[in-house]
Amino acid sequence: MQSILSIKNVSKTYASGFQALKSIDLEIRRGEIFALLGPNGAGKTTLIGIVCGIVKASSGTVTVDGHDNVRDYRGAREMIGLVPQELHTDSFETVWATCTFSRGLFGKPANPAFVEKVLKDVSLWDKKDSKIMTLSGGMKRRVLIAKALAHEPDILFLDEPTAGVDVELRKDMWEVVRALRAKGVTIILTTHYIEEAELMADRVGVINKGELILVEDKAELMRKLGKKQMTFELQQKLDAVPEALAPYKLALAADGRALTYTYEAQGEHRGVTRLVEELLRQNIRLKDIATTQSSLEDIFVDLVRKDG
């Protein structure tokens, strides 16, 4: 698939001398939802800042649909909407005024009907005449989302869009994101709620200490790095795992009534059939079988830990 955003060899050393990014290469595909994950201070916001023109890169190039984001910044920025991590809002402005301002700032002709739709989508319509300082944190977050959507971006950056947003509204936001994607908007989001990435993303990138340590198709990643567990609930109580089952490294539950087999989800030879045969041969009667698969969160924690 054609990439809409191309980040090449981008690094950033802040004035303090701190190197926040070390030579990042990343291609974002047109129309995908890309989740950028990483622990606090990994460099996510810095990378987004560089693409959006808020942070100056120390080296490298960013190309947005063919527009170099420094030489042809107008072409590049016209396509991008940014919802920043910090709640930077104009306290004294009304919700309506600030959204209209954003639209004008990005050079789009006034379109009250469109702004109205955006505000309704993020459930802020009833607050349109309220001053932003009278809103709650979660509402301010939605104001920022509305501002970014008000100028109809082709690429939307959501830097922790759901931080501080309640569960109900988080679901609404996912709906908004899905609807945008359906319209062909490319979305790059960062989040610390990994289930969010798991639910939404097409691809996942993991950044740690300024380095992109992995970029993968989400499904592929889960298949490759995900672990599966098969738990056999037993009809009888076992005191120990029978000798013949030793190669499977089964774990016996404390109450002796369940055996758990852990295997790599991507493994070619998982040995499930042989294991079940062996269990039957050992005359172990089964009550139930359950399988569970590790979440993106487990994978992520594993990866970052391995990276040191």
Place this chain on the structure above:
Amino acid sequence: MNHRAVWAIYSFEMARTGRTLFQSIVSPVLSTSLYFVVFGAAIGSRIPEIEGVGYGSFIVPGLIMMTLLTQSVMNASFGIYFPRFVGTIFEILSAPVSALEITLGYVGAAATKSIILGLIILATAGFFVPLKIAHPLWMLAFLVFTSVTFSLLGFIIGLWAEGFEKLQIIPLLIITPLTFLGGSFYSINVLPPFWQAVSLANPIVYLVSGFRWSFYEVADVSLTVSVAMIAVFLVACLAIVWWFFKTGYKIKK
């Protein structure tokens, strides 16, 4: 040219003025009027005429200039410093706007406000002292160019400052003293030669002199020099703004 962005910034800034009408218009008009009352009506009648102009009338151009300078600088510096301070500047930086467009929006709004303020003060002065405007077009030109130039200076200060103190220091410690010493209340011709020479190093002398000439055709320095000084100042401010944006100095991380 992203004219919609210029308009968006301009109207945003003008709306801010509207919200703070008392602080930004009423209060400077009131405090300047006090000068007219005290120096024009009360004490002015006991001070001899200067070059054929009554004292109360003589100080009007200088006082308007003083308000124009401080208000332009304060308003423009606040306009750009505040978004930097609260972080909303991110949106301006991420928008498809050029340095010129950002400057036009912010400085245009600050200058507009100063011009309106100047005209209101001028009208108010008419209530207290006799006024004569010999060259209305020149008067307007001085009003407009001074407002633009000092709004640019304020814009520079707002881009540079890192705290509210720094924002206040320049208007308070530089602009106000220089206007007081810049012939707002006297003709520098009354000073001893040494202090006359020192005064000529004060750029505000040229502004006040030119502006006063447009009223009463009396000037401390020639009109050409006044105009040239404003032009030099304007170009210098433009160059500094251009350099700030070009290098991202204090604007981008």
